[in-house]
Amino acid sequence: MDSKKLENIFGALSSSLRLRMTLLMVKRPFCVCELENIFDVSQPAISQNLKILKAANLIGEKREKQWVFYSTNKELLSSAFGEFLELLEKEDAFIEIVGLKISDLPHDPQKSCEILQRKKEVLKSDLLQGGN
Amino acid sequence: MDSKKLENIFGALSSSLRLRMTLLMVKRPFCVCELENIFDVSQPAISQNLKILKAANLIGEKREKQWVFYSTNKELLSSAFGEFLELLEKEDAFIEIVGLKISDLPHDPQKSCEILQRKKEVLKSDLLQGGN
DNA sequence: TAAGTATATTAGCATATGCTTATGAAGTTC
DNA sequence: GAACTTCATAAGCATATGCTAATATACTTA
Numbered sequence: 001m002d003s004k005k006l007e008n009i010f011g012a013l014s015s016s017l018r019l020r021m022t023l024l025m026v027k028r029p030f031c032v033c034e035l036e037n038i039f040d041v042s043q044p045a046i047s048q049n050l051k052i053l054k055a056a057n058l059i060g061e062k063r064e065k066q067w068v069f070y071s072t073n074k075e076l077l078s079s080a081f082g083e084f085l086e087l088l089e090k091e092d093a094f095i096e097i098v099g100l101k102i103s104d105l106p107h108d109p110q111k112s113c114e115i116l117q118r119k120k121e122v123l124k125s126d127l128l129q130g131g132n
Numbered sequence: 133m134d135s136k137k138l139e140n141i142f143g144a145l146s147s148s149l150r151l152r153m154t155l156l157m158v159k160r161p162f163c164v165c166e167l168e169n170i171f172d173v174s175q176p177a178i179s180q181n182l183k184i185l186k187a188a189n190l191i192g193e194k195r196e197k198q199w200v201f202y203s204t205n206k207e208l209l210s211s212a213f214g215e216f217l218e219l220l221e222k223e224d225a226f227i228e229i230v231g232l233k234i235s236d237l238p239h240d241p242q243k244s245c246e247i248l249q250r251k252k253e254v255l256k257s258d259l260l261q262g263g264n
Numbered sequence: 265t266a267a268g269t270a271t272a273t274t275a276g277c278a279t280a281t282g283c284t285t286a287t288g289a290a291g292t293t294c
Numbered sequence: 295g296a297a298c299t300t301c302a303t304a305a306g307c308a309t310a311t312g313c314t315a316a317t318a319t320a321c322t323t324a
Contacts, residue, residue, distance in 0.1 A: 014143035026220045031241045037248035066300050067241050081213040088158045109163045109199050116169030198321050
């Protein structure tokens, strides 16, 4: 579970529609035509949002006759949140994320900013950035 | 913790920059000028993203001399995720979210869709929608 | 109080998102 | 295999998002 996967999960759950769909599909599998009527958006909108949830691995699908049933992957949610909370505790997460050791930076913001500015000029910015 | 608050939290964590900022500020408080140099975006971009994190209550701020120090509200994250997982288990979450009892819907998608379509025509859509 | 520093806000712009309508593809049923 | 149903994809458009540059505000210090 890298941070890109977490980003996708959080992004998938950041819309009201997808959050409600996720909370619904945890109860039992639903097909697209049911979801379309429950949430009062067009069928393509449902499909598109299911695609986003699926890309985040938050739902699974199962074809049955002419229907496709989608259901929430509850285990993934639990484990993702758990791993995120672990990441918060992890002492060296700082290094992985910004390429710095926490001990490199004094608490005094004046000194800290000087160090960072120098570092910024030396290092290429792509070492620090991971896109958006 | 209603679903709107969860939405804000997930939205706040759905960008790479804000996710990394959150993981960083859990280690110790940081001021804007430090963050600006760490993440190689402009100072206004940092302030704007801090504002989003703060609106989701994910960070707290503490003024000290001319600096404003921001730090991650770790407890909120734990409790938010916990409450979301509880919501997934909650039997009647379905009712709150879509205004229907799960027992109203047969598993047979053909019958289920018919019921939903009738319900859709009867009920105003604003009972089912919560915006995006 | 003037100058300097840190942060916030505004305006503007490029890109992303999220819907709708139209269409395509795949499976079902008669 | 033709009509029907279900779902996915594409095109188009309006709005949201996220940055930068410019400016304002607030605090600090001499």
